Amino acid sequence: MRRVAYGVAIVATVLVGRQVNWADLTDSMFRPSLMAEQFPKIVTIAAKNTLIFTFFGFVGGLVIGLIVAIMRISQATPFRIVGSVFVDVIRGIPLLVWILIIGFGIPIATGARIPGSYGAGSVALAIVAGGYMAETIRAGIEAVPRGQMEAARSVGMTYSRAMWTIILPQAFRIIIPPLTNELVLLIKDTSLVSVLGVTIGTMELTKFGRAASASAFNATPLITAALVYLIITLPMIRVVAVLEKRAAQSR
Amino acid sequence: MSPIPGDPVIEVKNLHKYFGDLEVLKGIDFTVAAGEVVCVIGPSGSGKSTLLRCVNRLEIATSGSILIEGQDITDIDADVDALRTKIGMVFQRFNLFPHLTVVENLKIAQRKVLKRSKEHADEVARANLERVGLTEKSDAFPRTLSGGQQQRVAIARALSMEPDMMLFDEVTSALDPELVGEVLAVMRGLAEDGMTMMVVTHEMDFARSVADRVVFMDAGVVCEEGPPGDILANPQTERLQQFLRVLT
Ligand SMILES: Nc1ncnc2c1ncn2[C@@H]1O[C@H](COP(=O)(O)OP(=O)(O)OP(=O)(O)O)[C@@H](O)[C@H]1O
Ligand SMILES: [Mg+2]
Numbered sequence: 001m002r003r004v005a006y007g008v009a010i011v012a013t014v015l016v017g018r019q020v021n022w023a024d025l026t027d028s029m030f031r032p033s034l035m036a037e038q039f040p041k042i043v044t045i046a047a048k049n050t051l052i053f054t055f056f057g058f059v060g061g062l063v064i065g066l067i068v069a070i071m072r073i074s075q076a077t078p079f080r081i082v083g084s085v086f087v088d089v090i091r092g093i094p095l096l097v098w099i100l101i102i103g104f105g106i107p108i109a110t111g112a113r114i115p116g117s118y119g120a121g122s123v124a125l126a127i128v129a130g131g132y133m134a135e136t137i138r139a140g141i142e143a144v145p146r147g148q149m150e151a152a153r154s155v156g157m158t159y160s161r162a163m164w165t166i167i168l169p170q171a172f173r174i175i176i177p178p179l180t181n182e183l184v185l186l187i188k189d190t191s192l193v194s195v196l197g198v199t200i201g202t203m204e205l206t207k208f209g210r211a212a213s214a215s216a217f218n219a220t221p222l223i224t225a226a227l228v229y230l231i232i233t234l235p236m237i238r239v240v241a242v243l244e245k246r247a248a249q250s251r
Numbered sequence: 252m253s254p255i256p257g258d259p260v261i262e263v264k265n266l267h268k269y270f271g272d273l274e275v276l277k278g279i280d281f282t283v284a285a286g287e288v289v290c291v292i293g294p295s296g297s298g299k300s301t302l303l304r305c306v307n308r309l310e311i312a313t314s315g316s317i318l319i320e321g322q323d324i325t326d327i328d329a330d331v332d333a334l335r336t337k338i339g340m341v342f343q344r345f346n347l348f349p350h351l352t353v354v355e356n357l358k359i360a361q362r363k364v365l366k367r368s369k370e371h372a373d374e375v376a377r378a379n380l381e382r383v384g385l386t387e388k389s390d391a392f393p394r395t396l397s398g399g400q401q402q403r404v405a406i407a408r409a410l411s412m413e414p415d416m417m418l419f420d421e422v423t424s425a426l427d428p429e430l431v432g433e434v435l436a437v438m439r440g441l442a443e444d445g446m447t448m449m450v451v452t453h454e455m456d457f458a459r460s461v462a463d464r465v466v467f468m469d470a471g472v473v474c475e476e477g478p479p480g481d482i483l484a485n486p487q488t489e490r491l492q493q494f495l496r497v498l499t
Contacts, residue, residue: 150309151346151405155360155412156336165359169350 027218034220038212042221045200046208047228053121053190053204058183060126065133070163072138083134090131096192099124103196117202121193129186136178140171177243184236188229205229253415254320256286260416260447261306266315268301275301277471279315283416288448290458290479293468294494299451302468303418306449307338320415336364339409339417343425345401347393353404354380354389357411365412372411379407383437399430403437416447423454455498459483467491 071083090098103120107113114120144167152162172179194207203211209225254260261283268276275298283289291299304310305325306317312325319334348356357376361367367375380386383403393401402422409417419438423431435457442448442461452458458465459479466476469490475482486492 145344145346147342147344147346148348151340151342151348152360153332154307154309154335154338154340155408156332156364157360158332161363165363166348173350 029219029223031218031220034216034218035224038209038221038224042205042208042224042228046203046205046225047232049118049202049204050187050190050229050232052118053125053193054183054187056118056122057125057129057186057190060122061129061133061182061186064126064130065137066168068130068134069137069141072134073141087131087134090128095124095128095189096195098128099192099195102127103193117199121190121196121202125186125189125193128189129182132182132185133179136175136182137171139178140175141167143174144170174247177240177247180236180240180243184233184240187233187236254285254447256284256445258285258320259283259318260285260320261449262316262318263302263306264316264318266302266305266317267313268298268305268310269313275471276305276312279468279471279473281466281473281476283447283449285415285447286445287463288442288446288450288461289464289466290462291449291451291466291468292453292455292458292494293474297468298471299468300420303340303420303449303451306418307335307340309340332364336360336412337415339406339412339414341402341405341409341417341419341422343421345393345398345405345425347401347405347408349393352390352392353385353396356393356404357408360408361411375411375413376407379410380404382410382440383407384433397430398426399433402426402430402434406434406437406441410441416449417441419448419450419452421451421453423452453498455483455495467494469494 068083068086071079072087074080074083099121102114102124114123116122148166148170149162152166153159157165190204191206194204194210198204198207205225205228209222212221213219259282263279263281266276266279267274279298279302281289291302293299301310305312306319308317308324308331315325316323317325319337322334323329324331324334347353348359351359354373354376357379358372361372361375362369365372377386377389380389383406385400385403385407388396388400388404393404396404405422406417422438423434426434431454435454438448438450438457439461450457450462462479464476465479465482467474467482467486467488467490475486475488475491482491483495486495
């Protein structure tokens with residue numbers, strides 16, 4: 001069976017390969033001169049903006065996620081309900097829709113727009129990242145043994161003091177791998193903010209590659225953008241793998 | 252202003268505790284006086300830990316009162332955090348803070364709760380490490396220590412708050428047998444220094460030789476109490492007789 005499958009695959013590849021004009025294909029995807037033309041702006045503008053959106057999204061998401069996670073584990077039922085509704089609503093709607101709501105919907109409805117050229121995109125990313133991170137952070141807090149809170153309270157710490165100085169430092173150590181993973185997802189998700197009309201100054205990698213590809217009528221700039229994404233994300237993906245392996249071993 | 256020896260420091264009055272429909276403490280009354288060592292013994296599930304945890308309000312009493320140096324810790328308006336600084340607690344599973352070194356474990360609450368200066372906290376921490384014989388481990392992380400050493404650090408951590416009384420909940424039960432002795436020796440030293448102690452334990456030899464009074468609990472009530480010489484040698488109730496027979 002397997003041999004047949006391999007055979008079919010090889011034949012199909014050869015047939016497709018013969019149909020393709022390799023020289024044309026290479027030229028329309030990997031034209032060296034066009035690739036070189038993307039620099040330095042693809043780094044100094046596009047990658048920089050991708051990282052700026054990532055930064056705001058991640059830091060904002062961390063703050064929102066922490067607040068929501070603490071609501072989710074609260075003794076007070078209203079907090080727990082608000083927290084879990086937030087998480088469900090955030091995660092149940094696509095990021096693209098959130099970006100459109102915050103970037104277009106709210107200004108149309110209220111006449112007020114989020115200030116700053118990074119504002120709307122960053123806020124949308126932060127809110128959605130917050131919804132996902134809340135669950136990660138909550139899992140981290142719950143992974144800290146209950147005795148830790150009890151020991152901290154027994155020496156007279158208040159709940160919030162114990163949370164800050166004893167529980168959260170341990171929780172964050174536990175969730176470094178999944179948080180790094182979320183950071184990688186966020187880097188890629190910043191590509192969606194390109195649906196908001198942006199100026200040349202706030203173009204991130206995707207928008208930049210797409211605009212350059214359209215004007216050159218050649219895929220090379222997009223491929224170049226893709227490679228820049230990989231240069232950023234691959235090391236992080238490897239780091240996550242190492243961290244997860246180490247966490248699994250220490251268990 | 253620490254209490255004068257003989258003054259009541261823990262007064263438990265008609266304490267009831269339910270977990271849902273399960274009544275775990277069924278009207279407990281007893282007093283611990285300053286300087287007294289009280290050992291609480293009893294079969295598994297009799298409510299010993301629950302009682303101890305009610306005393307520093309890790310569990311909320313369902314009804315009744317618990318006065319700590321005259322202040323009711325079960326009162327909704329009580330300053331629980333302040334009262335807890337007077338009550339050291341040592342747990343079966345040590346519960347050291349794993350992200351902090353030994354000396355930081357001893358200093359963090361001194362700094363953050365008692366607002367002591369770095370120098371003062373450090374001095375107190377080192378004195379208590381010496382007291383439990385672990386001066387050389389001050390910069391180690393808890394996971395690198397043996398169970399017996401970790402438990403001694405936990406005792407030193409509680410002592411660093413300079414509490415008026417100490418609660419011990421089966422602090423040797425999680426230890427390998429050869430490590431039990433070093434922890435009991437520290438507790439014996441504390442008792443000799445006049446610390447007020449409430450000790451839940453299965454170590455009958457310790458109870459016999461260190462306790463001023465032994466309290467036997469069964470099924471959520473105090474069944475029998477008295478000096479160890481009396482109640483361990485000459486148990487009055489059938490339940491205590493049976494409990495002691497099973498142990499030996
Ligand atoms: N958080 C809780 N929720 C529900 N039931 C509980 C809880 N904690 C204790 N119990 C129950 O209360 C009873 C008394 O428990 P407790 O831990 O006080 O007993 P113990 O005398 O300390 O026993 P052991 O010697 O095994 O430690 C047990 O039946 C236990 O299952
Ligand atoms: Mg117990």
